[in-house]
Amino acid sequence: MPGSRIALETGMHSPWVSRLLSKLEHEVIVAHARNVRLIGESRRKDDRFDARTLARLARIDPDLLGPVQHRSRKAQADLTVIRARAGLVRARTSLINTARGLTKSYGERLRGCSPRSLPPYCYLLREEKLQGKNLAHTAFGSSALQAGTDNRLHLRDL
Known part of the structure; x- marks a missing residue:
C-alpha cells in the first residue's frame, strides 16, 4: 500500500x-x-x-x-531534561518561600542563604511555638524536607 x-x-x-x-x-x-x-x-x-x-x-x-520540522528525538529528550530540572528548581524555590512565609507568621525569620547552601541549615521555629509539632514535617512531609533535632531546616539538594 x-x-x-x-x-x-x-x-x-x-x-x-x-x-x-x-x-x-x-x-x-x-x-x-x-x-x-x-x-x-x-x-x-x-x-x-x-x-x-x-x-x-x-x-x-x-x-x-506553513509546514514545520519538529526537533529530533534526541533534541526533544534533551529539552525534556532541561524542562524537568526547571520544574524541580521552581518546586524547590516554592518550598523555600513557603517555609520563609510560614515562619514569618510566628515573628521568626529564616536566616538568608542560597538554595545550595540551605542544606547547611537555615534556622526554623522552635517546636514549642508549634505546640510540639515540627513545621517541616507538618507542612511538607518528610520526603522533600527533613528537620533535624536542632530545630534547623534541611532541604535535600536538587
Missing part, C-alpha cells in the same frame, strides 16, 4: 505522531496551527471542519500550511 499524505496541526502529540507516520512511510506535513489563517481565524471551531480544511490545503498546496 503506498503511503498517503497526512496533514497534522502542531500540538502536544504531533512530534511523536509525525515520527510514527513517517516511519510507516507516509508523507507527513505538520502545519503550524497559528500560521494556517483559514483555521486560526475561522469562526467555526470544529475538529471535523479543521481536519477537512487541513486535508484540502495539503492536497492543493502544502506550503499554505
Whole structure:
C-alpha cells in the first residue's frame, strides 16, 4: 500500500505522531496551527471542519500550511531534561518561600542563604511555638524536607 499524505496541526502529540507516520512511510506535513489563517481565524471551531480544511490545503498546496520540522528525538529528550530540572528548581524555590512565609507568621525569620547552601541549615521555629509539632514535617512531609533535632531546616539538594 503506498503511503498517503497526512496533514497534522502542531500540538502536544504531533512530534511523536509525525515520527510514527513517517516511519510507516507516509508523507507527513505538520502545519503550524497559528500560521494556517483559514483555521486560526475561522469562526467555526470544529475538529471535523479543521481536519477537512487541513486535508484540502495539503492536497492543493502544502506550503499554505506553513509546514514545520519538529526537533529530533534526541533534541526533544534533551529539552525534556532541561524542562524537568526547571520544574524541580521552581518546586524547590516554592518550598523555600513557603517555609520563609510560614515562619514569618510566628515573628521568626529564616536566616538568608542560597538554595545550595540551605542544606547547611537555615534556622526554623522552635517546636514549642508549634505546640510540639515540627513545621517541616507538618507542612511538607518528610520526603522533600527533613528537620533535624536542632530545630534547623534541611532541604535535600536538587
